[in-house]
Amino acid sequence: AHRRLSPDHQHIRFNPLKDEWVLVSPHRMKRPWKGQVEKPQETDVPRFDPNNPLCPGATRPNGKVNPDYEKTFVFDNDFPALLEEGPPPPDSDNPLFQAAPAYGTCKVMCFHPWSDVTLPIMSHDDVHSVIDKWAEINVELGKKYDWVQIFENKGAIMGCSNPHPHCQVWASSFLPNEPAVKDRTQKAYYNKYGNPMLVDYVKQECQKKNEHWLWLVPYWAVWPYETMLLPKRHVLRIEDLNDEERNALADIMKKLLTKYDNMFETSFPYSMGWHGAPTGKRMNEDNKHWQLHALYYPPLLRSATVKKFMVGYEMLAQAQRDLTAEQAAEKLRLNIKS
Amino acid sequence: AHRRLSPDHQHIRFNPLKDEWVLVSPHRMKRPWKGQVEKPQETDVPRFDPNNPLCPGATRPNGKVNPDYEKTFVFDNDFPALLEEGPPPPDSDNPLFQAAPAYGTCKVMCFHPWSDVTLPIMSHDDVHSVIDKWAEINVELGKKYDWVQIFENKGAIMGCSNPHPHCQVWASSFLPNEPAVKDRTQKAYYNKYGNPMLVDYVKQECQKKNEHWLWLVPYWAVWPYETMLLPKRHVLRIEDLNDEERNALADIMKKLLTKYDNMFETSFPYSMGWHGAPTGKRMNEDNKHWQLHALYYPPLLRSATVKKFMVGYEMLAQAQRDLTAEQAAEKLRLNIKS
Ligand SMILES: O=P(O)(O)O[C@H]1O[C@H](CO)[C@@H](O)[C@H](O)[C@H]1O
C-alpha cells in the first residue's frame, strides 16, 4: 500500500524504530538555493604523508610511532570523549538535576595504509578485512561495555579532520539514547507481532540487492539520501555474520558507496555506523528482538556543495525532507546501471 | 547538589524535558582542532538592496511587491514546506508503513526594514514590536493549527540564505516530535509533583537576570553555548506575556544576544525558537503543565569559524559536549561585565 504514496504531496511518515515522525514536502525541491555552498571535497590527498598521524610509520601527538601496518590498524584515540575511569558525579534526588557515571573507551581504526583510497575503491579483500576487524572489536570491547558504537565520519563537512580512510569506535558503560529507544521499540514490536521488526521489514521491501543483504532508502528516511543495510537473515551482532555474508557485505558496500560517489561526482561525505544487539552485561539478556543494521546519513541534498540544513524547524519541531524516500531510491538506482 | 559536579570529569546528564541523556566530556576541550573552518559571517551587508526579496519595496519571486514597511513585515513563504491542503496519503494497516496527513502554513517575518541590523543592535522599541508580532501570529495561526513553530535561523552556517533580519513561522495540523515529547514529559512531571516542571526549574536556578525573565545555560544543554529564556511567572503562551514582561524580554534578548556577539567577536549564528502550550484543537485542553520558553542553539564551539560537529556518535548514539554547561554559563557571563 505504501507504494501508492503520492510523490507530489506532503505528508508525515512514522519511523517505528525511533518512534517519531518525519515531515515529507516533495514540492519543496522546486525551491532555488541561494544559501551557503560547501567547499568541494579534497582531491589531492597524497598516498603517504609522514606528518599525518594516521599513516604507517608516522608519530602520533602522544609521541607513539605507528607500525608499518598493511591492512587495518587500531589505536587509542588521543583525545577520547570517554575515559575508562574517573570519579562518579555526586548523587542527587532532584529530578531536574540528574547525572550518572559514564565510562568507556575510544579507538580509531585505519582502513588501509594509503591515505588516497576510500572504501569503494579499496579491493574486495581489503574491505573484507575491515569487516573482520569491526567484528573483532565488537567482541573485544563488548566484553566490558554495554554498547560499542562503530562509526565513520567521512568528509570535512562531517567534521572529519583527517582524509586518511578511518572510522572510530566509542564503547560505553551505558546504553546511549538512540540504541535505548531502538531497544524499546524493537522489543515492543516483538512482543506484539512475534517477529523482530527489522526482519519483518526486510521481508516486505522487495528490492533484491544481493543474496544476503538488502540495501534501501528506508520508508522513514530523514536525510535526503539516507540508506540502511540489512542482512536478510536474522543476525544480532556484526560478529555473527558468517564468511559468505561478510563477502556479500564487502560487495554491497563497494556498490552502494560507488553509487553515492557517482551521484554528485564527489567522494560522498556521510556519517555511518552499525547498530546491533547490546553487549557487556546485556550480552546474555534476551536480545532476539534486535536485528543488525548499518545506517548511512549523508548530508548532501542537491550537489557536491549544497547540503540539507537540519536547523530551526528540525531542531525545534521535527525533521523535514524535500524529496521522498522513493525518489531518493530511484535516483540512487538510476545513476549506475547495475 | 548539582553545583558540585566536577568540571573535569566525564559523566552523563539527564534532560527531563526530552527524556534523554547527554554525554559530557570536559577533558576534550584540550584537543587541537585540525578540521573544517567556516567562512566568517558576512559583514558588509548593504542597508537596502532592491534585489533582496526581504527589503521594503522589493519584488518577491512570485511577482508580489513588498510594502514600504517600517517595523515588522509578515508574508507567505514562497516555498512552503507545509501547504494548507492536498490529498491525504492512503490508509495502511501495516505498522511498518504508516503515513498521515499534514497540513499547515509557512510565513516569513522581517524584523526591521534595514538589512544591516540584527536584534541586539535594534532599538528596544523595535525588539518590542517583534515580540508583539510573535504573539499576534501565535494567536492568529493558533486558531487553526495545533502547533505554531516560531523559529529563526541566523547565519549562513545555519542554512540562512538571506542576511536581512527575519524569522519564520511554520504552523501545522499535527504536534511535531519535539513538542510531543515535551508535552508528555511535562505532563508526567506535573502529575507526579503537582507543579509545572519548568516553573520548578526556574525556582531552583538561582541566576537572577531580571525581574521577569531567567536566562541560563540549562543543566542538560547539548550545544556548547545553548541557552534557554524562561519567564519567572507561569505563562502558557507568548501572547499571555503582559506588557511589562514584553519590555523585560526585549531587554534580556538584547543583552543575551550582545553577549553572544561579543564572545567570539562575530554576529553570532544560531537557530532559536519558542515553545509554549499547543494551540488549535488542543487550545482548550488542560495545558497547565506547559511553561513558555525560548531556546537558542548556536553551533559555534571554539571561535567564529570553528563549530561543534554533531555527527557520527551524536547521530548514531547520543549527543556529546565538551565544556560543561556551568563552564559555558561562566564564559557567557564573564565576557561582558553586566
Ligand atoms: O529558510 P529556508 O531556506 O526555507 O530553509 C532552511 O530552514 C528550514 C527549516 O529549518 C530547513 O528545512 C532548510 O533545510 C533550511 O535550509
Ligand SMILES: O=P(O)(O)O[C@H]1O[C@H](CO)[C@@H](O)[C@H](O)[C@H]1O
Ligand atoms: O573525530 P573527532 O575529531 O574526534 O570528532 C568528530 O566526531 C565526534 C563524534 O561524532 C564529534 O563529537 C565531534 O564533534 C567531531 O568533530
